[in-house]
Amino acid sequence: MRRCNNSFQAYRYTEMSVLVLLSVLGVVLLYLGLFNNRGAIAGVGIAGLLAAFVLVAADWHLESPLFNGIIQFDTYARSFSLVMIVVTVLLFLFGIDYYAKVKENVAEQYALMVFSLIGGLLICSFTNLVVLFLGIEILSIPLYILAGGKRDSFRSGEAAFKYFLQGSFASGFLLMGLALIYGATASFDLAAIEAFSTALVGGQDMIFLLGLFLTIAGVAFKVAAVPFHFWSPDVYEGAPTLITAFMSTVVKTAAFAAFYRLIANLQLPGAVETMLVVMTICTLFLGNIVALRQTQFKRLMAYSSIAHTGFLLLAFLGTDARTPEVLFYYLGTYAMATVGLFIVLTLAKRAALGDENIRIFRGLFQSNPWIAVATLLMLLSLAGIPLTAGFVAKYRVFVISLTQGYLWTTVVAVVMAIVGIYYYILVVREAFTAQEQESKPIVVAPLNWLVISICGAAVVVLGVMPGLLRM
């Protein structure tokens, strides 16, 4: 393979070619919509994503700054990008069945997801805060539309509206924060800001501090950390299930990658550290405790998503060299389990004529034993039971937080992990309880069966051999 030299600049921009490829893919998908050929749309989408995967993966360790150093596709960015692309592929595979009965605008859904993915790739590779903001907007704006994808559904519209309003508010925070940081440091460049924060150690700069607060608040909104989580249960519930799955996997992964990239090398002032600890504890607490009261599966998943945000934030505390790898592993395996579960939900919901109560999983083991076992594995993984990936992920988080000396925060997290097991096990119990009266059986299309199996197998394989998924 030809290696890039200075003499042949264009070839150095392989990363840019990913962004270009995906943008073109989105446009192509939109045009394909004109012919209303659904099979082709998903097929082309998946092919394009796989091509993007190869482009990202092929230059695994290339670390070239792009566009005058505002983007850097380092190992970190590439790893997270790959996870996001893979998850999007799985969701597209699911989409073939999910959109099978939808009459119009299917192409737009796929295209908007691709556009949103581009934003995700940008925010996990930024080295300049302007790109962070742009990326978050590119990520979010398609989502505002997608959340309202079911045009006839009141809830879907409500979700889109809520998400849009609160999202704009968070963007406002973020923008204000970035402006203040610029005011303090006279730069948008991450390295310059890091240098500023290092020089500041021991001193105080209110503008910088306020800037950090607001910026973190803006990003915390995207990861649904308490107290910036209010949008997530309603939006998760109202949005079409496929989009909910997309939000809780791809968007979450991107937001966390961006969050950590932002604060990884900053010397955080004490007040910000405290803010992070408080945010972590509150997120763990609220997410898990409120999830206990949920009987609607999508709301349950929303609060469980908040709870997992808490565990991920726990890995942020302190400065541990292992944090990026743990985040990567956690988010990757969390995404696998979540995608599978949302597909199972869709199928069960269909059989139950739109009901979302966890009771709809009843009889799953009777009618589809293998799907029930896969569901079991994914739920156990979210709960963090050994030999599933979720256990390894939580265990690593605990190791990091204890190494960093956050003894009591870890104790809270352990207690909350127990609470978490409770609400997941209730779903397991439903799936393995026999159905009392006859109702429509849960039908699993071959493609969905494949995706669920992949997700179920992945959480076990990655749990037994965690080395397979590393940066």
Add this chain to the structure above:
Amino acid sequence: MIAALLLLIPFLTALLLVTMRPTQARPIALVASLASLAVVLFAWISYTGGTVIHYDYDWVNAWGLRFVVGYDGVGLLMVILTAVVFPFIIGAGYGQPEDRPALFNGLLLFTQSFLYLVFLAQNALLFYIGYELTLIPVFFLLLFWGGADRRAITVRFFIYTLVGGLSLLFGIVYLLIQSGGNGDFTALANLSIPTSTQLWLFWALFLAFAIKLPIFPFHSWQPETYYMAPIQGTMVLGAVMLKMGLYGVYKLVFPIVPAGVEHWQTTVIVLALIGAVYGGVIAFRQSDFKRLVAFSSLSHVGVLCAGLFAWNTYGISGSFYQAFAHAILVLGMLYLVGAMQERTGTTDMGAMGGLKGHAPRLAALFLLVLVNAVALPLTQSFVGEWLMFAGLWQVNGWLTLFALTTIVIGAIYMLYAYQRVMLGPDRANVTLQDAGMRDHLYLVPLIAVTLILGVYPGPILELVDAPVQQLLSSLSVH
């Protein structure tokens, strides 16, 4: 090779049963469990003392998880116990109604495989993984085949146990960080942890085992779960699962937080004995045979735990010896519960009575199982209890006296149970079948083991003695 066979025979058979659903599931499971018993007997014969390590692989080394399996004398005893018990558990199914036998026996064998992992693990995280994994098949055994109110009770059992489990995980992670990421038991035992830390770390580690056993006041999940579970499920819980608690204390608590043990020793003994007496008294009040067995198990386990925490050669050896005896006893008692249920259709002792007239041989078998329960001399329990009380005596005479009352209470409720079931006016009004070929095949070996080991405890005590001596002498060096 031995370790691989032990882990894989039940696991692969279980996988086969669950996926292929063959019609002859129970015989296949029985053969598999007998095969693993044969392997264990071979391991026992070829065991010459010391700690045998069979495999030592890095798994996720950077995070302290290594696949190290092997056993010392106590570990081997636990492996033997597991191997001996499971053919009986599977065999007990022959008297039970058959409902999805492939799945049922598959789950039983999964449990056995994970139990082997627990008893073979020489790495704290590996131990923890096995410890939690055993819960999964048992969860389904209870959820699918449990009695009334099984949905609520199963979840309670699961969560209760996991509370302990995560507390244990927290303790293990803490220890791992102290040891620089080496999770092997040998490395953890060499840590010198400040006494102030040991005082709370003791509870982080011990809580899991206190719930698993269970000792007072962590026992509230136990009676209902034992009662609700299918008979074979109760056998798994009572005969082997709770022994993980004893073994865990021996492996994870004693060598690692000795100062903590020293500090909390009396507290634990007192709690355990309160549970023992309490369990016995409640057992006396039960009119249901199965509940009685549940509470008697609670009582016995209290004494087991107290003996273990006597923390001397007599106490620890006696506790493990008695653990074996208790497993045999639980199998016998629960089999009888099943046999009664099969014949009278109930486990309520009030509805029984006068069965001896109809079934004299069954009554005789019952009595022979029962003498072990009341720790009559020449039975296995006598040896174990005697050792434990001798051990406790070295700690505190008054506590020993308190503990001895459990023997009296035990004799009372057991003989009273016998009286209500077998003697008195005939209330069953049914033509009962006397003990048949199957009952004899099942109970006679159990009774034989009890009596042989009651007269000749040497083989088992030899296994336990050396590692316990070693443990205690290594602690006095600290």
